[in-house]
Amino acid sequence: MRQNGVATFTLMGDYLESYSYRKGTRLLISDVEDSSFNGEFYVTGHPSPRSFTVDQPEPDAVSGGGGLRRWPQGEFVMGGMFYGGTRFPASYSGNYLYTDFRGMLHRIRFAADGSVATEDIIINREPGGGFVDVNEGPDGALYILSYYQAILRVTPVPGGQAVIVSSSELVIPEGETKIVMVSLAMPPMVDVWVKVEAQGGGDDLSVVEGGSLRFTRENWSVPQFVTLGAAQDADADVEHAAFTFTPSQDFPVVTVQARTEEDEVPEEPGSDGGVDGGAELDAGTLEDAGTAEDAGTQVDAGTVEDAGTLVDAGTLVDAGTLVDAGTGHDGGSGSEGAEDESGGCGCGATALPGVLGWWLLAGLVWKPRRARR
Structure with missing residues (x-):
């Protein structure tokens, strides 16, 4: 039954109960008498132990029959990570990627309330893949470690030319530097220059080295280095800046957000000379010769x-x-x-x-x- 854009399916016969179709599970529904119910969907909820819901922005309807197929879900959850790079599409930002020992790389996207919205398998090398961990490399690619003495490098199929920066957010300790790596997503038709500049942050955050990069058809995939630095200052204020990576050709600008990590400790009111000195250390109170140590009182x-x-x-x-x-x-x-x-x-x-x-x-x-x- 479908009502207000939400379709509810009830499991019949030998199908497992709905907990096997957890929220975010990807399904293929086919052969329903009303074909508008057919298609690929993600489970959104469970009204009862033997039913589940999916989003279907179609007119209200009721039908029967049909078949159900669940995408593989793997068996052995291994190492994982939250993705924060720029090489993959923006929709990957904040996603959780994790490996399955059977040889799968899973991708989980989250709903606004923090629950699982969708779960997909983006790599499947089962059986026998032996995946044990995944992490992001300095070039923005994903590197999968296999138990069977192998490392897989994973990059997205380019949808268009782009500047790839290894980090989207940076924290730079005061008086120190951080290095980011820059490359292109695909070979350029002509040479591409990438200009790196700091926006905001005063003089505390700046480009120390690598402010202008050149990419050709020969070196487009070789990461080049940009050094970003935070100046030493006397205050304890955290400074923020946006570093822009602007290509000379007509494709998107990449922005990296950065802030300083201060090493000064703000003074507390109790250590202020105007308070302590006048109350406990003022010569007129505890150490004043006329009160505690005055010869006319104790030593006189x-x-x-x-x-x-x-x-x-x-x-x-x-x-x-x-x-x-x-x-x-x-x-x-x-x-x-x-x-x-x-x-x-x-x-x-x-x-x-x-x-x-x-x-x-x-x-x-x-x-x-x-x-x-």
């Missing part, structure tokens, strides 16, 4: 080391306070009432002459010190 002789406070004989070392015989070393009171060499008993009655003697001695010693100060 009048506070910590002033003879009149900590070292002054009249306070800490003064015989009348810490060293006074009547307080710290007095035989009558210095050892919790225990007797010392003076024979005192803690009440201080028999030690009075000794105390008076110490006071007199202290007076004799003290006056000269005051006089000297």
Whole structure:
């Protein structure tokens, strides 16, 4: 049944259930009573376990009968890659290409939602191909590695003359260069000159070498080198530029997008001299002599080391306070009432002459010190 441009087919008899016809599978439908249902299509969905849908932009209709053939799907998924070159048509950009050990190269295109839209086999060397990996070469061609000591080079059948560039996007570290390879898709009728220029990016992205290339009927397929560079600068801004490859003949211009990879690290607000210096490192806060290390606060002789406070004989070392015989070393009171060499008993009655003697001695010693100060 077909409705609103979507045809739904129901599997009958010995056909496998619809999960064998996954989304993107390529099918050949034939011998339907209404021939407008016949043709090659890709599965777009599964309304039920035994039905599938395809897009058919035809009038609504209902029919019966018909046969179904599924294109080969392979058996052993091996190495693959996302294509990003320019040698193949633009429709290949972003496609996933992967190898099958039976000897197949598969191509998957994606729908807008990221699901598989179509799946095709673009090379089939089964049985016995032994394909294990595929990658893009510097000339834009595909290179397939076979388990059986072989490498296949794959290029598209030229639909017309074109400039082939090995990369469509580049990231160039600051102060470094990248090399791209350029060739033609087919032999030219006359010599072709290709001019390479940078569009945008200021002076940070430029053509270092190979700005003008010449291709002839003899060297058209031999890649030539173009060196693109990113200048060293003092900022951390990423620069963007488009490098254009313009042929002298009337066929398409190729554009390669490039950006710089900066090596500067942007300063964070916490490391700004105007913030840290005024809060933690400002001389007026932690290291200011007037606050933390000012001699008048911690190191000032009048506070910590002033003879009149900590070292002054009249306070800490003064015989009348810490060293006074009547307080710290007095035989009558210095050892919790225990007797010392003076024979005192803690009440201080028999030690009075000794105390008076110490006071007199202290007076004799003290006056000269005051006089000297």
